[in-house]
Amino acid sequence: MGFDLGTTAVNVSGNFTNGIPIINYPSNINMSIKLFLLLSFWTGIAEAQSYRRIHNKAILVDTHNDFLSKVMEHNFSLDADLKGKTHSDLARFKTGGLDVQFFSVWSDGNQKNPFAFANRQIDSLDAVIKRNPAKIVKTGTVKEILEVIKENKIAALIGLEGGHQIENSLENLDLLYKRGTRYITLTWNNSTDWATSAFDEKTNPAFKGKGLSGFGREVVQHMNKLGMLVDVSHVGEKTFWDIMETTTKPIIASHSSVYTLCPFRRNLKDEQIKAIARNNGVIQINFNSGFIDSTEMRREDAFIKNHQAEYDSLQHATNSEYIAEEMIHNKYRNESDKLRAPLALLIEHIEYVIRLVGVDYVGIGSDFDGIVVPPQQLDDVSSYPLITKALIEKGYSKKDINKILGGNLLRVLKANEIH
Numbered sequence: 001m002g003f004d005l006g007t008t009a010v011n012v013s014g015n016f017t018n019g020i021p022i023i024n025y026p027s028n029i030n031m032s033i034k035l036f037l038l039l040s041f042w043t044g045i046a047e048a049q050s051y052r053r054i055h056n057k058a059i060l061v062d063t064h065n066d067f068l069s070k071v072m073e074h075n076f077s078l079d080a081d082l083k084g085k086t087h088s089d090l091a092r093f094k095t096g097g098l099d100v101q102f103f104s105v106w107s108d109g110n111q112k113n114p115f116a117f118a119n120r121q122i123d124s125l126d127a128v129i130k131r132n133p134a135k136i137v138k139t140g141t142v143k144e145i146l147e148v149i150k151e152n153k154i155a156a157l158i159g160l161e162g163g164h165q166i167e168n169s170l171e172n173l174d175l176l177y178k179r180g181t182r183y184i185t186l187t188w189n190n191s192t193d194w195a196t197s198a199f200d201e202k203t204n205p206a207f208k209g210k211g212l213s214g215f216g217r218e219v220v221q222h223m224n225k226l227g228m229l230v231d232v233s234h235v236g237e238k239t240f241w242d243i244m245e246t247t248t249k250p251i252i253a254s255h256s257s258v259y260t261l262c263p264f265r266r267n268l269k270d271e272q273i274k275a276i277a278r279n280n281g282v283i284q285i286n287f288n289s290g291f292i293d294s295t296e297m298r299r300e301d302a303f304i305k306n307h308q309a310e311y312d313s314l315q316h317a318t319n320s321e322y323i324a325e326e327m328i329h330n331k332y333r334n335e336s337d338k339l340r341a342p343l344a345l346l347i348e349h350i351e352y353v354i355r356l357v358g359v360d361y362v363g364i365g366s367d368f369d370g371i372v373v374p375p376q377q378l379d380d381v382s383s384y385p386l387i388t389k390a391l392i393e394k395g396y397s398k399k400d401i402n403k404i405l406g407g408n409l410l411r412v413l414k415a416n417e418i419h
């Protein structure tokens with residue numbers, strides 16, 4: 001810290017234009033500058049303490065974390081120190097002030113038995129919870145969540161990502177509800193038999209105009225009956241509007257950003273954001289640089305092209321685009337870091353929703369451990385407090401920040417519960 005600006009003080013006290021030495025109090029001026037800087041420093045510390053205090057007092061809910069997929073790929077344990085390997089582990093959740101985590105249980109339907117694959121992922125989370133009862137607890141209701149937070153523990157819930165896991169059976173849906181599933185993203189990038197995805201609707205004419213099938217509508221109604229949130233992240237626009245027509249409960253977008261700011265195929269258009277607000281639901285903003293910064297995808301394509309041969313052979317060896325991408329980004333860390341979107345852009349997405357429909361309809365769905373290029377400064381789950389800091393700097397009140405960090409999502413979860 002540069003407290004001593006002696007040279008500046010001497011300059012300030014030098015002769016003025018008429019050549020008459022009017023002021024010559026170098027040491028005094030130096031003193032007052034020092035005092036001023038010291039005060040600023042103290043104010044800085046106080047501000048840092050206050051944003052952390054506001055952050056820690058708020059209930060932070062993240063509706064999308066893909067750590068369980070990492071477990072399937074690498075057999076990682078959430079209770080190990082995974083710094084440098086993943087975005088998440090139990091200790092860093094704590095540092096980041098996280099209170100409630102929806103763990104994503106993903107499937108693209110290409111597994112031999114997606115229902116069993118989902119259960120294996122839930123088993124892996126249950127094992128961590130069993131080993132760490134003082135740190136993390138499985139919850140299913142807002143009441144249970146609040147009790148767990150009061151005990152200074154993390155509340156864990158499940159979100160199914162893909163819809164394939166129910167294998168077209170409402171009985172399977174019931175069983176997954178019993179294991180802690182509280183939302184389903186009705187599709188992933190690929191469609192199910194009963195709902196079309198954003199990717200398929202945009203890229204394959206065969207899916208145009210399909211949306212939700214009759215069974216798809218039954219799934220939505222059954223979820224409404226159970227008290228399970230319907231999640232529209234990844235679904236196509238036709239499916240989205242079919243869901244809005246069918247659901248009797250507020251819905252969520254568990255990890256989606258704003259199309260107007262970044263026209264990526266599965267980001268939400270203004271009309272969709274307005275419809276979610278009318279439905280009293282919530283949009284949980286995705287952190288992925290490619291979803292918040294409209295220049296990132298083009299830059300990322302160029303980055304991959306630079307390492308095309310290596311990328312191709314990794315993809316061939318791992319049989320996974322995602323793992324190959326991750327390996328290339330890890331290997332060329334400096335180049336990859338240049339792709340990261342500014343944190344201010346993420347805040348812009350949050351603010352866009354607020355300006356369009358109000359502060360009651362936006363929250364956090366990071367997609368940590370499912371994304372390869374997080375925004376600058378948001379290195380992992382320990383970085384959440386920087387979002388609170390940025391919101392304070394933008395002038396948001398404590399009340400509004402509480403809503404954004406988790407209050408809005410808990411309202412929607414409560415509204416879905418069966419009383």
Ligand SMILES: [Zn+2]
Nearest residue numbers: 161234255370
């Ligand atoms: Zn996703």
